[in-house]
Amino acid sequence: MPNQFTDQNQLYIALGYCAFMLFLAWLLKKFPPKKINHLYGYRTKRSMKSQLAWESANKYSSLVFFNVCLYSFLIPMVFYFLYPQLNVLITIVINTLLLLYVLYATEKYLKTRFDTQGNPLH
Secondary structure: OOOOOOHHHHHHHHHHHHHHHHHHHHHHHHOOOOOOOOOOOOOOOOOOOOHHHHHHHHHHHHHHHHHHHHHHOHHHHHHHHHOHHHHHHHHHHHHHHHHHHHHHHHHHHHHHHEOOOOOEOO
């Protein structure tokens, strides 16, 4: 039985994963949630304090998410040469860390622009 996870297949699967994540980022950017909800959008306590904070958080997080996803295409290409047999795993782990960065960056953004009640600071 041939190995279905050749180095080249690992690369294609990892790139496909990156493409899927980019598609999700594009969807959030193109179709941001209009109103505060618990199903769709950037949902944290801070982002849901006010409609203005909600809109700002969703706009900012989708932009950061989209940019992170664009750069994430470099991950499988680099690790194809370093650890080709682990390309999919490494890509998923690093992308997960990048998603945590989106969370961190957006919360930091909101903290500098809104008070604890969701009112603009400026």
